[in-house]
Amino acid sequence: MNNQFRRVLVIGAGLIGTSMALALRRASGNILIDAVEGQDGYRREAQRVGVFDSVWPDITAVQQDYELAVLAIPARAACSLADSVSEVAEWTMDVCSIKRPIVEVFSRIAAKGRRCVPTHPMAGKAKGGPGAAEADLFRGRPWLFLETHPAPLQLEQMVAELGAVPTYVHSADDHDRNLAYLSHGIHLTSLSAMQAATGVEIDVAARIAGPAFWDITRLAASPSGFWIDTLLDNRDFVLEYLGGLQVEIQRFVRALQAADEELLRDLLDQARGSREGVEGARARHKAATETSD
Amino acid sequence: MNNQFRRVLVIGAGLIGTSMALALRRASGNILIDAVEGQDGYRREAQRVGVFDSVWPDITAVQQDYELAVLAIPARAACSLADSVSEVAEWTMDVCSIKRPIVEVFSRIAAKGRRCVPTHPMAGKAKGGPGAAEADLFRGRPWLFLETHPAPLQLEQMVAELGAVPTYVHSADDHDRNLAYLSHGIHLTSLSAMQAATGVEIDVAARIAGPAFWDITRLAASPSGFWIDTLLDNRDFVLEYLGGLQVEIQRFVRALQAADEELLRDLLDQARGSREGVEGARARHKAATETSD
Structure with a gap:
């Protein structure tokens, strides 16, 4: 590839930032990948992983320019740091799970x-941190972009080199x-x-619960840190x-209260x-993606 | 085993009844296993599976006595047939997913x-019918009994011979x-x-939804037949x-409306x-079950 990014700075050597570095390194060995990581423990762990050329403790310690800087930190921190990070990079991107506050800051x-x-x-x-990073973390997963940007x-x-599917x-x-509809709200449904x-x-639950119980409630095991900010930022x-979820549950409540078999059948159907419908669309999308490979 | 059931009649050659027959046949080859199956299609399919000695179209066609009769049909049908079935068997059991109507009829x-x-x-x-039956269907699964019966x-x-874990x-x-709490209500949550x-x-959902969405909504794909009766019988x-689910959702609604970070953290925690707690209890139960083997 001719116009590859050859000097990359990753802000935040957590799961996503370090996984990106591992995947980039595997795809093209001879590029510079530095990181900024403020937490001592993460910085030492990232140095042990050994994928970064340098790991700086702070953006002010960075000594050079980059072709790409990646904000791989929570959205609020990304918003605070975006300005100073964009000073040292030709391109700045974020990888945050919410886009409205990011777009606002990026516009400025x-x-x-x-x-x-x-x-x-x-x-x-489920597990975060540089030690949990994997070069294959993004394989086959959508990587979302905005048509407006x-x-x-x-x-x-x-x-695409990281194995992800660019998706607008x-x-x-x-x-x-x-x-909110496909992830954040689903998360709260499970909890x-x-x-x-x-x-x-x-x-009793431990002895008799079946796969449905374990699957539907599994997100309750998630660590809360990431979710608190995400849920509040997207509230x-x-x-x-x-x-909408309450409305749907109330439909079942009414059908059961009335013992209305026909209504219940309609709701299940x-x-x-x-x-x-969504399974069919996924199958068609998958078939189309594979054909275009 | 000395006091094994040697003449078994299965009422309903569906998934459960035929799976029981396959597992019984594998455990002890030289026993008689007959079935009663009213649906022509199921009866022909059951005959093709070949695990039953005879498949009668109707309980009135049955010519002999059995040591055990198994009501492997939906609860309402099981309640209707229990009396006439129990006339031809020393012991009658059901395998229905709801117990109150069954216990009432069994008491009479x-x-x-x-x-x-x-x-x-x-x-x-997910798939029903004799063609979907498996001798391993019950392996490691709880088989519930009532302390009152x-x-x-x-x-x-x-x-236990069928591979299941007798559980009271x-x-x-x-x-x-x-x-209701571990299965029927969980089912409606998913829908x-x-x-x-x-x-x-x-x-959009098909392209960007992740594993959380697919897992939490997966029960919506279930066929409705079984569920309508079960939900109504246990309404x-x-x-x-x-x-209770509505109360829990409303807690999240209030925390988000107030942007109350501390309350949200409490709810997630x-x-x-x-x-x-329930994962720990499952692990302890599993360890105890394996030790006692």
Whole structure:
């Protein structure tokens, strides 16, 4: 690839930042990849992983310019650091799970003539930190961009080199609403199901619960740190989703209260139709993606 | 085994009944296993599977006595047939997913001096019918009995021979409430999450939804037949669970509306604590079960 990024700075040597470094290093060995990591423990762990050329404790310690800087830190920290990071890089991108605050900050920076791209790789795992990083973390996963803020070709190519699928949604609003419906709200649904099930003795649940229980409540095991900020930053759309969820549950409540078999059948059939619709669309999308390889 | 059941009649050659026959046949080849199956298609399919000695179209066609009859049909049908089935068997058991109506009918029959045992194997799969049956369907799965209606030793031994784990809950009420909280209510939670997510365009959802979305909404794909009767028969406890679920969702709504970070953290931590509690109990139970083998 001719116009590859050859000097990359990763802000935040956590799971995502270090996984990106591992994947970039595997794809093209002879590039410079530095990191900035403020936490001592993460910095030592990142140095042990050995994928970064240098790991600086602070953006002010950075001594040179880069072709690409990646904000791989939580959205609020990314918003605070974006300006100073964009001073040392030709291109600045983020990988945060919410896009409205990022786009707002990037717009202000872009007014100074700097080039910023909001992005969001749909990848992660339960355990965080540089020690949990994997070069394959992004393989086959969508890497979201916004039509309102298109990425340069070389950035889309880099994402594809990491194994991800560059995928456009309309706008930051559209992104955040989709994530509320497909991830953040789903997360709270799982936690609510777990809490509602505490009406059963723990030992009984442990002995008799089947796969449905374990699958539907599994997100309750997630560490809370990431989620608190994400849910608060996206709370308007998450509340919209939860409002819709309450309406759907209330439909089942009414059907059961009335012992209305026909209504209940309709509701079950509608849900099956919805699921089959999205499964079908996924199968078509997968087939189309594989054909175009 | 000395006091093994040597003449078994299975009422309903569906997934569960035929799987039981396959597992029994594998465990002890030289026993008689007949079936009664009213649906022509199922009867032909069961005959093709070849595990039954005879497959009768109707209980009135049955020509002999059995040591054990298994009601492997939906609860309402099981309640209707229990009396006539118990006339031709020393022991009658059911395998229905709800226990209160069964226990009521079994009590009336027991008053005539017949011996009936309510049971519920926690096993199944998406596809039904004799063609989907597997001898391993019950392996490692709990097979529920009621302390109020203990099984004879030979029945517990048979269940263990099928690979299942005989597991007692207190009573029919207790069983039905537990199932509402761990299965029936969980099912409706998954369907509600699916319907609430239809606020996102199908093609967008198909491209960007991650494992959380696919896992939490997966039960929406289930065929509705079994579920309509089960949900209606257990509607009081399912409504109790859904009421609790609505309370839990409303807690998140309030925390987000108030942007109350501390409350949100408490709720996430509580859910994680609940999940870890039940995971820990499962691990202890598993360790204890394996030690006792």
